[in-house]
Amino acid sequence: MAVQSHFFSVGSVVSWAEPGVGAVATQSIPDVSFGPRGLDLMREGESAPAALQRLIADDPGESVRQVALVDRGGRVAVHTGRRCIKHAAHALGEQVSAQANMMERDTVPRAMIRAYADTRGEPLAERLLAAMDAAEAEGGDIRGRQSAAMIVVAGRATGSHGDDWPVDLRVDDHADPVRELRRLLGLRHAYTRASAGDDLAGAGDLEGALVEYEAAHHAQPDNHELAFWYGLALAGNGREEEAVRVMRAPFQANPGWVELLKRLPEAGLIPDNPELIGRLTGTFAASEPRDYPPR
Numbered sequence: 001m002a003v004q005s006h007f008f009s010v011g012s013v014v015s016w017a018e019p020g021v022g023a024v025a026t027q028s029i030p031d032v033s034f035g036p037r038g039l040d041l042m043r044e045g046e047s048a049p050a051a052l053q054r055l056i057a058d059d060p061g062e063s064v065r066q067v068a069l070v071d072r073g074g075r076v077a078v079h080t081g082r083r084c085i086k087h088a089a090h091a092l093g094e095q096v097s098a099q100a101n102m103m104e105r106d107t108v109p110r111a112m113i114r115a116y117a118d119t120r121g122e123p124l125a126e127r128l129l130a131a132m133d134a135a136e137a138e139g140g141d142i143r144g145r146q147s148a149a150m151i152v153v154a155g156r157a158t159g160s161h162g163d164d165w166p167v168d169l170r171v172d173d174h175a176d177p178v179r180e181l182r183r184l185l186g187l188r189h190a191y192t193r194a195s196a197g198d199d200l201a202g203a204g205d206l207e208g209a210l211v212e213y214e215a216a217h218h219a220q221p222d223n224h225e226l227a228f229w230y231g232l233a234l235a236g237n238g239r240e241e242e243a244v245r246v247m248r249a250p251f252q253a254n255p256g257w258v259e260l261l262k263r264l265p266e267a268g269l270i271p272d273n274p275e276l277i278g279r280l281t282g283t284f285a286a287s288e289p290r291d292y293p294p295r
Contacts, residue, residue: 004141005146010147011150014030015151018043018153019157024069048071048075056079072156075095076092077097078090084101087100087104089103111134116131132178136178147171148170154166169185197210201236213230216229217230227246227247228250240280247280247281
């Protein structure tokens with residue numbers, strides 16, 4: 001699910017999803033309870049159309065509601081109340097719904113569906129962003145832009161948060177929220193690679209970890225967090241000179257990174273090797289020989 005609006009923190013209101021269950025978007029003049037209630041119904045076995053009917057059947061405000069559901073089987077259901085502020089409409093595609101209200105033009109939902117269909121084969125998050133871009137190209141929200149959000153969850157729950165919630169991003173207040181969402185998505189992908197590196201390093205596969213850390217750093221070369229751990233992986237694989245170059249930026253930007261490096265041996269994350277730490281941080285160039293003759 002992806003959403004953009006001229007409304008503060010739209011993701012905290014509109015966007016609801018659960019791995020292995022489905023997704024709900026509740027908007028227009030939203031009944032926020034539609035999110036958890038819709039998920040509850042689908043978790044209990046109701047299809048998206050059946051869950052939607054139950055949500056709006058006893059809702060005295062259904063004429064101003066806009067709500068869409070997708071269940072784990074790919075079934076889609078959507079409702080746009082007759083009194084939603086125009087232009088308000090929705091469009092359906094294969095296992096996808098696009099809906100909007102207060103649009104500049106009524107062509108927005110169809111444009112979103114076309115963009116989603118045209119990016120078949122791309123990662124789901126990229127297809128959702130393509131739909132958001134298409135909405136903006138058609139004029140988007142008549143009020144302008146303020147916030148955006150994206151959630152991608154697994155079709156089957158695994159119990160692993162990283163696998164079950166590969167994307168969970170919010171831009172609460174920004175001049176260009178979809179652009180910022182795209183930036184955050186790129187950062188999220190890089191951190192996912194770094195997390196994979198952590199897992200491999202913990203399992204003793206330092207070469208495999210280096211591949212992941214390197215990919216993360218190259219994707220976000222100005223990120224000091226990713227540079228630090230990439231440099232550490234380089235040092236762990238015997239590539240000390242490269243490590244010094246990579247880690248120079250975080251060390252110069254914030255001396256806290258130097259102090260963090262010095263604390264890692266006590267946590268058991270790197271060997272207790274003061275000479276190596278000194279060379280990486282530049283605090284001294286070389287160690288004294290251990291077996292030197294007395295003066």
